[in-house]
Amino acid sequence: xxxxxxxxxxxxxxxxxxxxxxxxxxxxxxxxxxxxxxxxxxxxxxxxxxxxxxxxxxxxxxxxxxxxxxxxxxxxxxxxxxxxxxxxxxxxxxxxxxxxxxxxxxxxxxxxxxxxxxxxxxxxxxxxxxxxxxxxxxxxxxxxxxxxxxxxxxxxxxxxxxxxxxxxxxxxxxxxxxxxxxxxxxxxxxxxxxxxxxxxxxxxxxxxxxxxxxxxxxxxxxxxxxxxxxxxxxxxxxxxxxxxxxxxxxxxxxxxxxxxxxxxxxxxxxxxxxxxxxxxxxxxxxxxxxxxxxxxxxxxxxxxxxxxxxxxxxxxxxxxxxxxxxxxxxxxxx
Amino acid sequence: xxxxxxxxxxxxxxxxxxxxxxxxxxxxxxxxxxxxxxxxxxxxxxxxxxxxxxxxxxxxxxxxxxxxxxxxxxxxxxxxxxxxxxxxxxxxxxxxxxxxxxxxxxxxxxxxxxxxxxxxxxxxxxxxxxxxxxxxxxxxxxxxxxxxxxxxxxxxxxxxxxxxxxxxxxxxxxxxxxxxxxxxxxxxxxxxxxxxxxxxxxxxxxxxxxxxxxxxxxxxxxxxxxxxxxxxxxxxxxxxxxxxxxxxxxxxxxxxxxxxxxxxxxxxxxxxxxxxxxxxxxxxxxxxxxxxxxxxxxxxxxxxxxxxxxxxxxxxxxxxxxxxxxxxxxxxxxxxxxxxxxxxxxxxxxxxxxxxxxxxxxxxxxxxxxxxxxxxxxxxxxxxxxxxxxxxxxxxxxxxxxxxxxxxxxxxxxxxxxxxxxxxxxxxxxxxxxxxxxxxxxxxxxxxxxxxx
Numbered sequence: 001x002x003x004x005x006x007x008x009x010x011x012x013x014x015x016x017x018x019x020x021x022x023x024x025x026x027x028x029x030x031x032x033x034x035x036x037x038x039x040x041x042x043x044x045x046x047x048x049x050x051x052x053x054x055x056x057x058x059x060x061x062x063x064x065x066x067x068x069x070x071x072x073x074x075x076x077x078x079x080x081x082x083x084x085x086x087x088x089x090x091x092x093x094x095x096x097x098x099x100x101x102x103x104x105x106x107x108x109x110x111x112x113x114x115x116x117x118x119x120x121x122x123x124x125x126x127x128x129x130x131x132x133x134x135x136x137x138x139x140x141x142x143x144x145x146x147x148x149x150x151x152x153x154x155x156x157x158x159x160x161x162x163x164x165x166x167x168x169x170x171x172x173x174x175x176x177x178x179x180x181x182x183x184x185x186x187x188x189x190x191x192x193x194x195x196x197x198x199x200x201x202x203x204x205x206x207x208x209x210x211x212x213x214x215x216x217x218x219x220x221x222x223x224x225x226x227x228x229x230x231x232x233x234x235x236x237x238x239x240x241x242x243x244x245x246x247x248x249x250x251x252x253x254x255x256x257x258x259x260x261x262x263x264x265x266x267x268x269x270x271x272x273x274x275x276x277x278x279x280x281x282x283x284x285x286x287x288x289x290x291x292x293x294x295x296x297x298x299x300x301x302x303x304x305x306x307x308x309x310x311x312x313x314x315x316x317x318x319x320x321x322x323x324x325x326x327x328x329x330x331x332x333x334x
Numbered sequence: 335x336x337x338x339x340x341x342x343x344x345x346x347x348x349x350x351x352x353x354x355x356x357x358x359x360x361x362x363x364x365x366x367x368x369x370x371x372x373x374x375x376x377x378x379x380x381x382x383x384x385x386x387x388x389x390x391x392x393x394x395x396x397x398x399x400x401x402x403x404x405x406x407x408x409x410x411x412x413x414x415x416x417x418x419x420x421x422x423x424x425x426x427x428x429x430x431x432x433x434x435x436x437x438x439x440x441x442x443x444x445x446x447x448x449x450x451x452x453x454x455x456x457x458x459x460x461x462x463x464x465x466x467x468x469x470x471x472x473x474x475x476x477x478x479x480x481x482x483x484x485x486x487x488x489x490x491x492x493x494x495x496x497x498x499x500x501x502x503x504x505x506x507x508x509x510x511x512x513x514x515x516x517x518x519x520x521x522x523x524x525x526x527x528x529x530x531x532x533x534x535x536x537x538x539x540x541x542x543x544x545x546x547x548x549x550x551x552x553x554x555x556x557x558x559x560x561x562x563x564x565x566x567x568x569x570x571x572x573x574x575x576x577x578x579x580x581x582x583x584x585x586x587x588x589x590x591x592x593x594x595x596x597x598x599x600x601x602x603x604x605x606x607x608x609x610x611x612x613x614x615x616x617x618x619x620x621x622x623x624x625x626x627x628x629x630x631x632x633x634x635x636x637x638x639x640x641x642x643x644x645x646x647x648x649x650x651x652x653x654x655x656x657x658x659x660x661x662x663x664x665x666x667x668x669x670x671x672x673x674x675x676x677x678x679x680x681x682x683x684x685x686x687x688x689x690x691x692x693x694x695x696x697x698x699x700x701x702x703x704x705x706x707x708x709x710x711x712x713x714x715x716x717x718x719x720x721x722x723x724x725x726x727x728x729x730x731x732x733x734x735x736x737x738x739x740x741x742x743x744x745x746x747x748x749x750x751x752x753x754x755x756x757x758x759x760x761x762x763x764x765x766x767x768x769x770x771x772x773x774x775x776x777x778x779x780x781x782x783x784x785x786x787x
């Protein structure tokens with residue numbers, strides 16, 4: 001591999017896109033998870049849970065726009081192939097995101113009698129969007145296989161991702177609330193973790209058997225050795241976090257952010273594994289990142305903007321999180 | 335089922351739904367800033383009440399705009415993969431810059447603008463309002479630049495069948511871009527001022543005489559009265575620019591079938607594309623020549639110069655007339671309302687009743703204008719570069735039909751819910767007037783707590 005710009009630029013953009021997707025999954029993951037957990041929460045708790053994500057969800061969802069945007073602008077050929085193959089699940093995802101996004105706002109503004117309806121829509125939208133994302137991931141991993149096998153695998157990943165999002169949501173509630181709701185969230189987290197672990201184990205076992213290409217990437221010496229920390233570390237973190245749920249919440253609310261950070265680390269590890277499975281393809285088995293990339297001069301002009309703007313975005317995102325730091329309080333416009 | 339037609343209807347439906355909300359948020363951000371600055375200057379709580387009433391409308395419109403905008407960004411790939419394959423090198427960076435410079439800015443500071451009044455200093459809260467308003471406008475800048483480039487492409491060359499950028503300055507500031515941007519920003523200003531005036535008139539009709547109602551009403555009416563003549567002038571200039579760069583669109587707007595001098599201005603007609611003539615025509619002699627060429631004998635382009643290469647006449651002709659007609663109605667209503675508010679310090683009941691449905695006049699004019707310009711670009715997706723028919727994807731027509739049906743139902747329900755909430759918020763504000771306490775706000779105004787306190 002030569003390290004000139006036409007080689008490096010697509011690589012950089014693949015990295016940026018991966019980063020955007022990872023940040024999206026972690027950040028919107030807890031929003032969607034809280035939506036899923038709405039099913040198990042009381043009225044008053046739902047208000048607190050909404051307050052815990054209210055100022056953030058918009059910016060969180062923007063990372064999805066950036067990820068799809070980068071796919072669109074950096075790999076236009078892949079964008080078309082992936083999205084036409086996933087036409088129906090993309091549509092289902094969009095319906096879920098639309099319902100989730102507007103229900104959030106409507107529930108606070110409609111006459112009080114109609115609030116319940118929008119709470120249910122918020123739950124449904126969050127669940128639909130999570131399942132659709134997982135399904136698409138599953139189908140994509142198998143090289144956009146939309147046959148019965150791909151669909152079954154997609155359904156498995158859909159379940160796993162929804163459970164993982166619910167765990168993220170529970171971890172965020174632990175961080176942002178106190179009292180009964182916080183205790184309840186610990187129990188939610190424990191259940192969601194078990195489901196997530198089951199799902200992840202099933203996916204890890206199914207993936208190499210479903211795809212000879214991925215099998216070949218993982219089970220060869222010495223790569224196997226270098227890659228072994230990914231699953232081992234993930235499993236250890238899972239176990240540790242599961243044991244922690246029996247000791248949470250701790251006195252003085254110590255370590256209330258730890259479950260969330262641990263889950264984010266597990267997501268990052270799983271994501272690194274996925275990235276290794278795909279590389280160097282952007283459409284598995286069909287298009288490499290270099291075949292699908294835009295013209296270098298177009299990528300260069302986007303890169304200039306990205307290098308300047310991304311640190312600013314990260315800076316003011318942190319600022320926004322700091323402004324609304326601490327436990328969630330009533331969310332009012334005034 | 336033909337995926338091309340269905341995809342076009344679907345995209346048309348989605349963008350029609352989407353554009354309603356940025357049209358509100360672009361200008362409403364600046365109106366909120368105006369309310370905030372007036373409050374900062376006068377310390378009059380009525381301005382802050384107006385801010386809090388309208389910030390809710392902003393939040394809801396923003397959410398509707400975001401979710402429908404996300405839909406659009408996916409649809410490029412699901413329905414129109416040929417678009418990015420052919421012009422992705424140019425459209426890509428423009429879209430990327432929109433997301434990077436505008437989208438994140440709005441989304442991050444919206445939280446502070448909506449919920450942060452008690453958490454940050456008054457100055458930071460005002461700054462957040464500035465950044466959100468600036469972000470929405472910047473977003474409009476990039477999208478209009480891309481859309482204008484599709485209308486009047488410049489600064490590129492075709493290599494191996496794919497468009498490559500040559501001159502970014504020429505791409506962004508392409509020939510129709512400044513006209514289109516000004517026309518759209520003014521349209522947003524008018525949409526918002528009529529929305530504010532109309533919903534304030536609804537409060538007025540429900541007996542609300544509170545100071546915050548008056549402040550919002552005056553802001554809406556006077557802004558509309560000032561902007562509408564500016565818009566008529568800007569629209570005329572935009573039309574002349576279109577005549578220069580897209581004469582076939584002007585020919586369709588005027589339903590002028592043959593190039594020549596002394597072309598009449600048609601007030602009413604049913605254009606018949608098969609017979610290449612207008613039925614039931616009512617026209618002012620030499621009118622179009624006078625408006626477009628400033629001379630009765632000026633030569634105006636006709637559709638006969640563009641056989642098989644001009645847009646469908648009926649929707650473009652009528653889209654244009656509905657836009658202009660709505661604009662003239664806006665002129666009449668805003669100027670009479672401004673007269674009564676200025677001279678009589680009151681609002682006659684019939685005028686107030688007329689202003690309520692006029693709250694949506696901006697939407698009507700914007701959609702009609704949007705159809706004129708977008709359908710007027712057909713059969714091209716990018717004028718002279720890419721035909722719409724060549725961009726459509728390989729998705730089965732039945733899939734497009736199914737998703738289209740669900741989108742339409744979803745959008746109709748959301749629109750009803752949205753309008754219902756607007757009316758609900760207005761009536762609630764009318765009931766509360768200026769009597770409801772604003773404890774958090776006023777306390778915060780007296781002692782500004784620092785962030786994280």
